[in-house]
């Protein structure tokens with residue numbers, strides 16, 4: 001197994017907030033300069049890192065912020081769609097991502113590769129890997145395959161995980177007790193109190209997306225609140 005690059009920039013994430021600066025297909029915010037400005041705002045507010053979709057946006061963000069950029073490349077919206085192949089992962093490293101986030105659920109990947117192949121390729125290219133998982137077993141397996149961080153990103157979205165409106169803090173605690181790498185709480189963290197609870201549950205860092213960077217989704221919540 002190719003050894004991972006030196007510990008930096010992982011140490012800078014400990015106990016800190018990571019802001020996911022993404023917008024879904026069709027959303028008016030899905031515009032490279034807009035997303036870069038979101039990332040700059042996140043940095044100005046104290047984020048330790050930003051999580052950014054697609055190589056073009058990653059490259060523009062890397063040029064605009066001083067914090068580490070976690071790159072992912074969503075391709076499709078079913079099965080393995082977060083950085084599904086080695087090609088996607090290496091494009092993110094080429095774009096300047098310090099950390100590549102990728103699906104580590106163990107489902108079949110479109111290029112027939114394994115998560116371990118992706119880890120080896122990213123490490124050889126000089127970056128780190130954040131494993132997006134849905135279950136404890138997937139997190140264990142991802143860490144055994146060389147992931148540098150394990151994130152609860154896919155809990156509630158991939159098979160075998162509970163559907164819920166709250167963050168999966170049970171999974172955070174279970175992972176923290178089972179793997180030697182930092183555990184990231186990600187998915188449906190909607191308030192500062194929930195973020196703090198995630199750290200207390202054993203997370204090393206917390207990712208917040210929708211609650212900070214998604215005005216369309218947040219507006220819908222208020223509109224629904226007025227209608228009820």
Ligand SMILES: CC(=O)N[C@H](C=O)[C@@H](O)[C@H](O)[C@H](O)COP(=O)(O)O
Nearest residue numbers: 020153157186187188189208209210
């Ligand atoms: C499941 C999936 O595809 N999650 C994606 C991963 O990058 C993003 O759409 C989420 O916004 C991100 O994980 C942050 O979560 P939340 O927006 O709930 O704070």
